[in-house]
Amino acid sequence: MNKIELIKPDDWHVHFREGSMLEKLVPETSKLYNRAIVMPNLSVPIINSKQALEYKKKILNFSENNNDFQPLMTFYLNKDISTSDLIEAFENNVVFALKLYPAGATTNSSKGVKDMTEIFHILEVMSNYQIPLLIHGEVNNDKVDIFDREKLFIENELIKIIENFPNLKITLEHITTKFAVDFINQSSKKIKASITPHHLVLNRTDMLAHKIKPHYYCLPILKREEDRKALLEAASNINQKFFLGTDSAPHDLKSKETSCGCAGVFNTINSIQILAQIFDNNDKLDCLEKFISINGAIHYNLAKNKSKLLLKKQKKPIIFPDTLNINDLNIKVFRPNFDVFWQIEKEKKLS
Ligand SMILES: [Zn+2]
Numbered sequence: 001m002n003k004i005e006l007i008k009p010d011d012w013h014v015h016f017r018e019g020s021m022l023e024k025l026v027p028e029t030s031k032l033y034n035r036a037i038v039m040p041n042l043s044v045p046i047i048n049s050k051q052a053l054e055y056k057k058k059i060l061n062f063s064e065n066n067n068d069f070q071p072l073m074t075f076y077l078n079k080d081i082s083t084s085d086l087i088e089a090f091e092n093n094v095v096f097a098l099k100l101y102p103a104g105a106t107t108n109s110s111k112g113v114k115d116m117t118e119i120f121h122i123l124e125v126m127s128n129y130q131i132p133l134l135i136h137g138e139v140n141n142d143k144v145d146i147f148d149r150e151k152l153f154i155e156n157e158l159i160k161i162i163e164n165f166p167n168l169k170i171t172l173e174h175i176t177t178k179f180a181v182d183f184i185n186q187s188s189k190k191i192k193a194s195i196t197p198h199h200l201v202l203n204r205t206d207m208l209a210h211k212i213k214p215h216y217y218c219l220p221i222l223k224r225e226e227d228r229k230a231l232l233e234a235a236s237n238i239n240q241k242f243f244l245g246t247d248s249a250p251h252d253l254k255s256k257e258t259s260c261g262c263a264g265v266f267n268t269i270n271s272i273q274i275l276a277q278i279f280d281n282n283d284k285l286d287c288l289e290k291f292i293s294i295n296g297a298i299h300y301n302l303a304k305n306k307s308k309l310l311l312k313k314q315k316k317p318i319i320f321p322d323t324l325n326i327n328d329l330n331i332k333v334f335r336p337n338f339d340v341f342w343q344i345e346k347e348k349k350l351s
Contacts, residue, residue, distance in 0.1 A: 002313040008305040009292035010035040013245025030063035034305040041108040045076035049089035072096035079118040097132040104140045127168040176220045178230035194245030219263040236287035243296035250331040267334035276342035310345040
């Protein structure tokens with residue numbers, strides 16, 4: 001097989017950042033994806049409809065290369081969110097979901113949630129209105145080893161949330177472990193998970209052996225090879241509980257290649273091509289469309305996209321740009337540890 005036609009995909013987890021970054025990042029996503037769930041962890045987190053609307057307007061200004069592009073906005077879950085503003089925002093399609101960051105778990109998350117019970121009144125409303133809860137599923141506790149933080153979050157926090165709110169629609173985002181895969185497989189259909197391209201491609205040895213690779217450093221951190229294999233298995237599972245969220249999270253080169261570097265991988269530009277290659281390398285190409293274009297839409301009760309992408313396998317490996325340059329910022333483009341031959345040929349509108 002050297003050609004595939006796929007329903008145009010959606011990115012169910014992306015960081016657009018602010019200022020000049022926003023202007024350049026949005027068209028990269030809207031070129032490849034028709035919808036994207038936009039993360040709210042800006043330097044001033046988005047917690048109300050006024051902020052979400054302003055941010056959405058800016059995003060739509062920069063996505064003119066795709067008239068179908070829909071940014072799906074999120075609030076940064078925090079005990080001070082007004083439930084009346086939330087309900088109004090949800091009913092008017094201003095907000096699509098709420099994002100839960102345990103305080104301090106990742107970039108700009110210092111205002112996250114410290115004690116889950118302090119947001120139970122908001123989860124109650126979300127459950128009643130079927131507003132999705134998106135979770136960065138890691139405990140942030142210095143006493144917990146960084147490789148165990150996802151497992152402990154599931155055991156100590158997620159199970160508590162599910163027990164209290166069995167009807168809440170939940171996405172455990174960017175899962176990284178076999179433990180999380182097994183948990184999702186055993187959970188109700190209300191709880192599903194997203195997986196990033198880089199966690200399907202890399203394990204922690206790729207990042208740490210021989211020489212350290214700061215551009216492979218992300219949170220949740222890469223895990224063992226057995227975990228990567230479980231994620232790949234999950235991504236092609238017929239139960240359709242897993243879908244793509246790129247977690248494309250750019251930082252300037254200077255903040256990555258330093259003595260105290262930031263976590264995040266920028267993969268938007270070549271995400272689909274890399275995924276086609278890794279699915280192909282594992283004889284799972286027939287499962288790719290469900291993972292990138294269908295499973296997420298089903299989870300979020302949205303229609304499938306109406307346009308298609310045609311991908312063609314080239315004879316020679318594709319050379320992707322090394323960096324995306326934005327004024328004086330340089331963002332390293334994610335590079336997998338294998339050659340990529342799948343390229344996007346063209347887009348086709350369906351009538
Ligand atoms: Zn993220």
